Amino acid sequence: xxxxxxxxxxxxxxxxxxxxxxxxNDPSHRAxxxxxxxxxxxxxxxxxxxxxxxxxxxxxxxxxMVGIVGANGSGKSTFLRNLAGVEQPDRGRILVRYQPLLxxxxxxxxxxxxxxxxxxxxxxxxxLSPAEATEAFDYVVELSALGAAIHRPMGTYSSGMGxxxxxxxxLAARPKILLIDEALSTGDATFAERSERAMDELLAxxxxxxxxxHAAKVIQELCTRAVWMHKGEIxxxxxxxAVAEKYRWWAWNVAKGNEQIADKLLHDVVSNAVREEIDxxxxxxxxxxxxxxxxxxxxxxxxxxxxxxxxxxSTRIGEASSSAVQTDKPQVWxxxxxxxxxxxxxxxxxxxxxxxxxxxxxxxxxxxLRLRPKDSKxxxxxxxxxxxxxxxxxxxxxxxxxxxxRAREMAEDRYQLRxxxxxxxxxxxxxxxxxxxxxxxxxTL
Amino acid sequence: MSETKNPxxxxxxxxxxxxxxxxVGRRTSLRSYLGALWNRRHFIVAESRAKMSSSTRKNLLGYxxxxxxxxxxxxxxxxxxxxxxxxxxxIDNFLGFxxxxxFFFSFTSKCMTGGTGAIRSGASMIKGFxxxxxxxxxxTVVRNFLDFMPTLLVMVIVLVVVPPLExxxxxxxxVVPVIILQTLFNVGLACFLARLGHKFPDLTxxxxxxxxxxxxxxxxxxxxxxxxxxxxxxxxxxxYNPMHAYLTIARNSLLYGLDSDPKMWVVxxxxxxxxxxxxxLFFWRGEENxxxx
Numbered sequence: 001x002x003x004x005x006x007x008x009x010x011x012x013x014x015x016x017x018x019x020x021x022x023x024x025n026d027p028s029h030r031a032x033x034x035x036x037x038x039x040x041x042x043x044x045x046x047x048x049x050x051x052x053x054x055x056x057x058x059x060x061x062x063x064x065m066v067g068i069v070g071a072n073g074s075g076k077s078t079f080l081r082n083l084a085g086v087e088q089p090d091r092g093r094i095l096v097r098y099q100p101l102l103x104x105x106x107x108x109x110x111x112x113x114x115x116x117x118x119x120x121x122x123x124x125x126x127x128l129s130p131a132e133a134t135e136a137f138d139y140v141v142e143l144s145a146l147g148a149a150i151h152r153p154m155g156t157y158s159s160g161m162g163x164x165x166x167x168x169x170x171l172a173a174r175p176k177i178l179l180i181d182e183a184l185s186t187g188d189a190t191f192a193e194r195s196e197r198a199m200d201e202l203l204a205x206x207x208x209x210x211x212x213x214h215a216a217k218v219i220q221e222l223c224t225r226a227v228w229m230h231k232g233e234i235x236x237x238x239x240x241x242a243v244a245e246k247y248r249w250w251a252w253n254v255a256k257g258n259e260q261i262a263d264k265l266l267h268d269v270v271s272n273a274v275r276e277e278i279d280x281x282x283x284x285x286x287x288x289x290x291x292x293x294x295x296x297x298x299x300x301x302x303x304x305x306x307x308x309x310x311x312x313x314s315t316r317i318g319e320a321s322s323s324a325v326q327t328d329k330p331q332v333w334x335x336x337x338x339x340x341x342x343x344x345x346x347x348x349x350x351x352x353x354x355x356x357x358x359x360x361x362x363x364x365x366x367x368x369l370r371l372r373p374k375d376s377k378x379x380x381x382x383x384x385x386x387x388x389x390x391x392x393x394x395x396x397x398x399x400x401x402x403x404x405x406r407a408r409e410m411a412e413d414r415y416q417l418r419x420x421x422x423x424x425x426x427x428x429x430x431x432x433x434x435x436x437x438x439x440x441x442x443x444t445l
Numbered sequence: 446m447s448e449t450k451n452p453x454x455x456x457x458x459x460x461x462x463x464x465x466x467x468x469v470g471r472r473t474s475l476r477s478y479l480g481a482l483w484n485r486r487h488f489i490v491a492e493s494r495a496k497m498s499s500s501t502r503k504n505l506l507g508y509x510x511x512x513x514x515x516x517x518x519x520x521x522x523x524x525x526x527x528x529x530x531x532x533x534x535x536i537d538n539f540l541g542f543x544x545x546x547x548f549f550f551s552f553t554s555k556c557m558t559g560g561t562g563a564i565r566s567g568a569s570m571i572k573g574f575x576x577x578x579x580x581x582x583x584x585t586v587v588r589n590f591l592d593f594m595p596t597l598l599v600m601v602i603v604l605v606v607v608p609p610l611e612x613x614x615x616x617x618x619x620v621v622p623v624i625i626l627q628t629l630f631n632v633g634l635a636c637f638l639a640r641l642g643h644k645f646p647d648l649t650x651x652x653x654x655x656x657x658x659x660x661x662x663x664x665x666x667x668x669x670x671x672x673x674x675x676x677x678x679x680x681x682x683x684x685y686n687p688m689h690a691y692l693t694i695a696r697n698s699l700l701y702g703l704d705s706d707p708k709m710w711v712v713x714x715x716x717x718x719x720x721x722x723x724x725x726l727f728f729w730r731g732e733e734n735x736x737x738x
Contacts, residue, residue: 009461059461085470085575087736095466099575107573108492112499121495124488125574280461 007061008097010177010208011083014280015092018053018078018232052078053089054232060177062206065199067219067240069212069247070229071254076212079229080179083210095280101126101175103167111155115146115165118154122166126173136172143198144168145191164191171198176207196222197415204410216244216251221418228269235269470575472732482577489580493588511595519544519603526666535671541604541700546665546692548600552593553631553688554656559585560635561642561652564735571735578735579728582635590628597624604699612702619698619705626717627691633720636728643735663688684708687716 024046039046052075060066068076081087083094084102108125109118119140123133141150144164146157154162170178178199199209199222213219219226219240226243228236236243246269253262473481501507522543536542560582564571567581642648663669663686673680683689690713697703 009466012461012466081572081736083469086572088470088733094469096469097466100469102574107569108488110495110499112502113495117495121488121491124491125570125576127484127488127576129484130487 007063007206009059009061010097011058011060011100011210012095012280013056013058013079013083013092014094016053016056016058016079016082016089016094017051017091018075018082018087018089020050020052021047022050024048051232053082055092056229056232056234058227058234058237060208060210062208063203064225065203065209065211065223067211067213067223067226067244068229069214069216069219069226069244071251074229075232076229077181080181080210080212084179096177098176100177100179101170101173102179103170103181109154109166112153114152115150115154115157116141118165119150119169119172122169123172126169128173140165140168140172143171143194145194160188160191167195171202175202176205177210178202178207179210181212196418197411200411200414201408203414204408216248219244221422230266235266470733470736472729475726475729478577478579478729478732482579482583485576485580488576489584489587493584493591496588497591511592512599515548515596515599516603518547519599522547522666536668538700540607542696543666544600544603545696545699546663548593548596549627549692549695550660550663550665550688552589552596553627553634554660555589555592556586556631556635557638557656558649558652559589560631560638561649563635563639564643565646578732579636579725582639582728583632586628586631586635589631593624612700614698614702616698616702616704620695623691623694623698623713626713629721630687630691630713630717633717633722633724635724637720637724640728640731643731659686659688662686663692665692685712687713687720690716 026046026048056075056079058079068079070076078087080102082089083096084100085094085096086102109122113121116137119137120133123136123140124130128136144150144161144167146161146165149157149161154165157165203209211219211223223240225238226236226240226247227234228243228247236246246265250262250265250269253259253265472478501510504510506513519540523540526543527539563581563585564578570576570581571578638648638652642652662683664672664683669680669683669689673683690709694705694709694713697705
């Protein structure tokens, strides 16, 4: 398997926190005194704050397909909405390489219009130009495989047919990052096959897919990595098989009412769980770590402060992680902690010429990490949000052709691998079925 | 994923460089925002037309209602204001006066109520995918504009067919700049109210009242100069009402073949461009908040 650590990250979510203030009629949340009177006048009972995400750290890389599992209300959809940028987190920040596409075309489609009219409308909604939309039309029709039904009003479609059309339209926009929120579960077997191949192609073109699905089996089959979310936090993050298996076992126990086993399992996972920390290194820091006093730019900051104001949240995080780095504890962990580690003093190593600055520098402390995002410094490669970054190599030039053939190869490989695994499994299932069938029939007889 | 674990059980994702990564869903600079909006123009038009045709397809008469609706409302207004209340004293060609007032005003009032609820009614789209949110209030204006066109046709037919004949001069062409100014004004108004309406949803209740107040205050079915003769202060204030300016210019050029007071043109143009800029900037400043409802 490919080591994804080596690939470039496409999504970095750092300490994402989201809370909603919602009204509730829970008697214990009832307000008191004057507040209660005013609440009674406007006709609401009380308000409570729901923490939908409590500090999620997450990194996805090129070519990865990450599954997200978790109980209902664990914050999966909220997380995806925040990744897509349709909602801003209260704290933390999300960085992406390309504009992620949420599989949410359905909002733009009109049930009274025919499927073909909706294809055009949906393509335009995804940001395609009319010419591109006409070009993409055949692709959508072929992928959705609706046949003559494409000319009927979309309101007459079954839910599976609607889902197929929506998925096909989303893929026609050729997104680099696709976020799927339980959309594929309604398609039938033939479509599942076709959609998987389409996603493989997307992955092979250095894309990333995030898939929320309740069927742990789907996650195991499709994904390279899985994440288990529980109450707004990431509990587990690892290979799809392991995570999905754990989750399935937990869900099964909850469903059966084995609360104790489920709780114990959850406890085990939580105690083994690790709060992952991310160090997001700003390009500025990597290139020239200048000391703070040398990099002070008061006047400029004040002038820009109107735009920077919103980012106070991310500043806080920056400080938190920088303090972690700044501690005078050693950063290299010894095998066992029994040995008294001498307090580290940082030797004054000769600096490479490129890094030396003329100003005085105290060697007792690290140069503070300046993780504050700066408007001027963050490299806005996709400054235009419309940029789907698919135009790097045109399809007809040499690089484009080579890339696409390579992409096809990779997609083919993944497909073969999955087919092999599936046929193995099916053989196993068949065997099991043969074993169990006589028993059942005997029972019923 | 290979995870490095330290004795405290902290696994760490190795440091990630943020090079080439951009914060998602942030408000972009005004220039790229306008560029993105311009790229969306096809979607805005396609969406407005789709909404319009899907709302008409349900009816048996289909597109017929686009013409029937204004025709019937002319009849109703004429019956009440012209026949029963007899408000036409001192106004030449009262039917034309009324028709122009009602149709031009309802274009703006529909944009006003539509703009206030634009974010809320487009909530599913906002949650569905990323696009410059200003497309929502603008598409309500476009939709109302498309509705306004057949209404305009009906109006012209009514004016030509029904007896007191109009004075037809070259000034009829002045209707075009009036409609353009009014549309720009409506865009600004819809954008401005869209952000306000998102912040204070209660405004939708208030809007119908404000719109009615404005309706009576703009002289839709009576002449302001006539009625407010003994309130000079109020009359002076009414001169700066943009709707009054648009209605007066439209009537002068369509019905009476008169030149309008240049002051009216100035008032209309200043309101149109001023509110367009203010309203759009106001809406753009709130871009990141619209996902939360």
